[in-house]
Amino acid sequence: MIEDFREQADAANLDCDLCIIGAGAAGVSIAREFLGSAISVCLVESGGLDFEAETQALYEGESVGLSYPDLDIPRLRYFGGSTNHWSSQCAPLDALDMAPRSWVADSGWPIERAVLEPFYDRAHTACDLGENLYGEALIKALGLAPPAIDPAKLRNYVWQYRTRPNLGHAPLRFGAFYREALEKAVNIRVLLHANVTDIRTNNEANRVEHVAIAALDGPAGRIRARQVVLACGGIENARIMLLSDKIEPNGLGNRHDLVGRYFLEHITGFGGRMVTADSTPLQENYNYHQNTKFWFGLALSEALQGSAEVANCAALLQYVPNMESGVGALRRMWADIREGEVPDDLGQEVLRVIKDLDGASTAIWQRLAGKAPRVANPAEILLDIRSEQVPNRDSRVMLADDVDGLGLRRTRLDWRMGEQDRRTMEVMGRTLGEEFGRLGLGRVRLEDWLLATDGSWTGDVVESSHHMGTTRMATMPQRGVVDEHCRVHGVENLHVAGSSVFPTGGHVNPTLTIVALALRLADTLKDNLARA
Amino acid sequence: MPINRRNILRGAVLALGAMMPGAAMSRIDDHGVLFQSPRAARTVGTHYLAQHPEERNAARLRQGLLAGAPTETGALRGHIQAKCRQDFAAGHTVVVDGWILARSEARACALVALGALVA
Numbered sequence: 001m002i003e004d005f006r007e008q009a010d011a012a013n014l015d016c017d018l019c020i021i022g023a024g025a026a027g028v029s030i031a032r033e034f035l036g037s038a039i040s041v042c043l044v045e046s047g048g049l050d051f052e053a054e055t056q057a058l059y060e061g062e063s064v065g066l067s068y069p070d071l072d073i074p075r076l077r078y079f080g081g082s083t084n085h086w087s088s089q090c091a092p093l094d095a096l097d098m099a100p101r102s103w104v105a106d107s108g109w110p111i112e113r114a115v116l117e118p119f120y121d122r123a124h125t126a127c128d129l130g131e132n133l134y135g136e137a138l139i140k141a142l143g144l145a146p147p148a149i150d151p152a153k154l155r156n157y158v159w160q161y162r163t164r165p166n167l168g169h170a171p172l173r174f175g176a177f178y179r180e181a182l183e184k185a186v187n188i189r190v191l192l193h194a195n196v197t198d199i200r201t202n203n204e205a206n207r208v209e210h211v212a213i214a215a216l217d218g219p220a221g222r223i224r225a226r227q228v229v230l231a232c233g234g235i236e237n238a239r240i241m242l243l244s245d246k247i248e249p250n251g252l253g254n255r256h257d258l259v260g261r262y263f264l265e266h267i268t269g270f271g272g273r274m275v276t277a278d279s280t281p282l283q284e285n286y287n288y289h290q291n292t293k294f295w296f297g298l299a300l301s302e303a304l305q306g307s308a309e310v311a312n313c314a315a316l317l318q319y320v321p322n323m324e325s326g327v328g329a330l331r332r333m334w335a336d337i338r339e340g341e342v343p344d345d346l347g348q349e350v351l352r353v354i355k356d357l358d359g360a361s362t363a364i365w366q367r368l369a370g371k372a373p374r375v376a377n378p379a380e381i382l383l384d385i386r387s388e389q390v391p392n393r394d395s396r397v398m399l400a401d402d403v404d405g406l407g408l409r410r411t412r413l414d415w416r417m418g419e420q421d422r423r424t425m426e427v428m429g430r431t432l433g434e435e436f437g438r439l440g441l442g443r444v445r446l447e448d449w450l451l452a453t454d455g456s457w458t459g460d461v462v463e464s465s466h467h468m469g470t471t472r473m474a475t476m477p478q479r480g481v482v483d484e485h486c487r488v489h490g491v492e493n494l495h496v497a498g499s500s501v502f503p504t505g506g507h508v509n510p511t512l513t514i515v516a517l518a519l520r521l522a523d524t525l526k527d528n529l530a531r532a
Numbered sequence: 533m534p535i536n537r538r539n540i541l542r543g544a545v546l547a548l549g550a551m552m553p554g555a556a557m558s559r560i561d562d563h564g565v566l567f568q569s570p571r572a573a574r575t576v577g578t579h580y581l582a583q584h585p586e587e588r589n590a591a592r593l594r595q596g597l598l599a600g601a602p603t604e605t606g607a608l609r610g611h612i613q614a615k616c617r618q619d620f621a622a623g624h625t626v627v628v629d630g631w632i633l634a635r636s637e638a639r640a641c642a643l644v645a646l647g648a649l650v651a
Contacts, residue, residue, distance in 0.1 A: 272630070430627070430632060433627075433631075433632025434623070434625050434632060437616075437620045437632060438617075438620035440617075443631060443633065444631070444632050445629075445630045445631045445632075446630045446631075446632065447630065448630065451627070451630065
């Protein structure tokens, strides 16, 4: 059932087996695992079913480190969470991403990549993607014949998207998609407009006794649960733990000053441009396939990451249509139409299509045939580099001095990057240039920032709105906030779900791994609740 | 003429043969006519010589790049192409003004910058 906390007086003091805080990708995925079971679940969501400015404003905060978007922009605070604006670009982590790497400080997960494989299968279903198939096996299945890159340096890399025929990307909105199932569930109570204000433990701080909730200008209450999962995203998870300081003055689970630290992002930037006499061999491979279902790029090999002592990194080629081309005009008009807007400069755009009828009709045919339209004589080919960020203890989420609408201290973000992050992207750009040169595919010119060692480069890259690392996973409490089962060290019934538990984040979008870990945690919770 | 994508494409990259099948190649022979856009090649060459002042010696550069090259018209292009392929295969690349080039490619540009090859 789905209820509004503001209208449910009986919800002011609620008992359940499992309390999940946050109804985003992780929280909804865990809740679904208990559909139809004997376990009573309360799924607590700060927002309503749709965007509300007043609730969203609870995400506002301050940034004191590197330039970062306003903190209420990259995430969404309503049912479905940030899946309400994600792109659905998915890929699993590599084995090396989770292994200890001597050249990446504080790397290494306490679980091996193989542990996640069955959960990636299930995550694919949960995200309504296709088969859990990647890498060379997928390339073969797609019938592609990519250039013979040196496998000691680069790997072919494919991302998957959720798509719908002739519509292209159709990201799964977890809230809308799973709403009906949760609404019908008799054992699951979704409580909207319920903000967690405190996770209160016993005096020994080793067991959660209740979760305090409050509505904006509304009732307050408590939820008592046998097991509690915090699933509010990579920034908010840390914030709520730091705010829960009634028993532990430095915040819940923060005896080793790790909560909020090691904030990670994925760093992206256009690292270079490519010139070629014929882009066909590139566009036939390094492009979208099956009507944007798959996006084919390149990534650093594990061997090169080790020998160059850099992190993981990938690159996509972006073919920039010539402004005057019919394909470019069609793309711009289609983008406007999808947004429900009349295309700007409609007459000129139609004229461009007529002048380039050949190119435009070829693009339409390719689209109908399930291929991504190729760009004839692209104005530019850009190297879109997407890099892992190495863990940095001083990159962190803290509490600000001013407070939000609930009287809770806001977030203060201090995002930092380091020279190894730049070097990772430089190695990616250089290697692409060397390999494309060797294969006769063209020449690459690196952007100045990629070669700048004075720190100025940080202004030329952007974040990806992927918030990771702030409650990192480690076997020992001195090294991590949660253990290998995502349980907060020292607190027997508190778990954390989401990318905040990632000790390192690879270069891939985090949602697929968030869901895989959430499903794994759900299995753990089932065992815990069955045993208790 | 500024160094930009188009000029590099025409000059240093395409004219040196640079393994781009189907490209509109500029004239290249052993009479010193090498580039459609010599200014772009000269810019790359100037950057290369600034990075490697010890190579500012046209005779030595020419000897290193063109030794053993066939003399018939058109064959010099193939000779330089082959040297570029060998360089890339061996990892003998340089970054010049951001461009990732075969060392032979960059040295040919340096020869243009030194006036030892004239468009």
